[in-house]
Amino acid sequence: MAKIDQGGWTHVVVQGQSVEPLYDPADFEANAATLAAEAKKVGAVPVFYETWARKAGDPIYQQAYSGGTPAAMQAGLRAEYKKVAQAAGGLFVPAGDAWEKALAEHPSIGLFQSDGSHPTVYGTYLVACVFHASLTGHSPAGIAVRPDGVSDVDAAALQDVAEETTGAPP
Numbered sequence: 001m002a003k004i005d006q007g008g009w010t011h012v013v014v015q016g017q018s019v020e021p022l023y024d025p026a027d028f029e030a031n032a033a034t035l036a037a038e039a040k041k042v043g044a045v046p047v048f049y050e051t052w053a054r055k056a057g058d059p060i061y062q063q064a065y066s067g068g069t070p071a072a073m074q075a076g077l078r079a080e081y082k083k084v085a086q087a088a089g090g091l092f093v094p095a096g097d098a099w100e101k102a103l104a105e106h107p108s109i110g111l112f113q114s115d116g117s118h119p120t121v122y123g124t125y126l127v128a129c130v131f132h133a134s135l136t137g138h139s140p141a142g143i144a145v146r147p148d149g150v151s152d153v154d155a156a157a158l159q160d161v162a163e164e165t166t167g168a169p170p
Contacts, residue, residue, distance in 0.1 A: 004038045011135065012039035014090075015049035018117060021080035022073065023065040029084055036088030046090035047135070050081035052099035055116030074100045093134040095127045098165040102126055106157050121147045122154065129162035139163040139170045 004012055014035045021028045036046035053073035060066045066073045077096050085092035099111055111123035119127065125147055129140040141163050146155040163170065 001035075001038055004035070004042060004044070007042040009039065009042060009044040011047045011091075012036075012044045013047045013049050013093075014039075014084075015051060018051050018054075019060065019066070021051075022067075022076045023063070025080055028080060029087070032084035033088060036084070036090050040089075046085075046088050047093055048081050048085040048088075048090050049093050049131075050096040051077055052096035053077065055112045058116045070100075070103075091134060093131055094165050095130045098126055098130045098161050099123065101165055102158060102161045105161065106154075109154050109157065121149055122158065125150055125155065126158045126162060129159050130166060133162050133166035133168035137168060139168040141170055 012035065014032055016028045016032070032048065039046040053070040054060050054066075056070050061068050061070075061073070065076075067076050074096055078094070081096075082092055084090075102109060102111060109122050110120050111126065112118070113120055113123075129143075132138070132140045132143070139162075140159045141156070143155075143159060146152075150158075162168070
């Protein structure tokens with residue numbers, strides 16, 4: 001809070017712990033509202049960074065709050081992040097939705113690290129593309145800069161997913 005209060009920010013990104021919106025939605029909503037109000041107090045836009053479901057087969061799917069499947073988990077995350085973004089008058093960044101789409105359309109692109117939760121360089125690049133589109137309103141398609149190890153073909157595929165997920169115009 002003290003860092004936000006220093007001001008000078010145009011945007012403040014809010015992200016809960018990966019499963020917090022599902023196992024403790026009331027606390028997540030209260031904390032999101034507090035952080036959003038603090039961001040607005042210094043003239044910044046609160047930005048809600050939607051996380052993604054864990055990889056299929058993760059033990060988390062044995063927990064009732066997860067919904068039991070990646071699709072159900074993503075639906076729950078989507079609902080909570082959209083809810084807090086709307087309540088705060090903030091910006092919703094659909095990173096998790098982009099992951100869901102990329103996993104379905106480009107299963108050969110490895111988004112997950114071996115823990116089935118955290119992103120590889122590909123997953124991080126996809127999130128960066130979603131943030132680019134969400135914050136600028138412009139498609140990331142055609143951006144030439146990409147991390148080492150990410151091919152032109154994979155970068156283009158992830159850029160397209162980000163464009164389609166955010167609805168950013170080409």
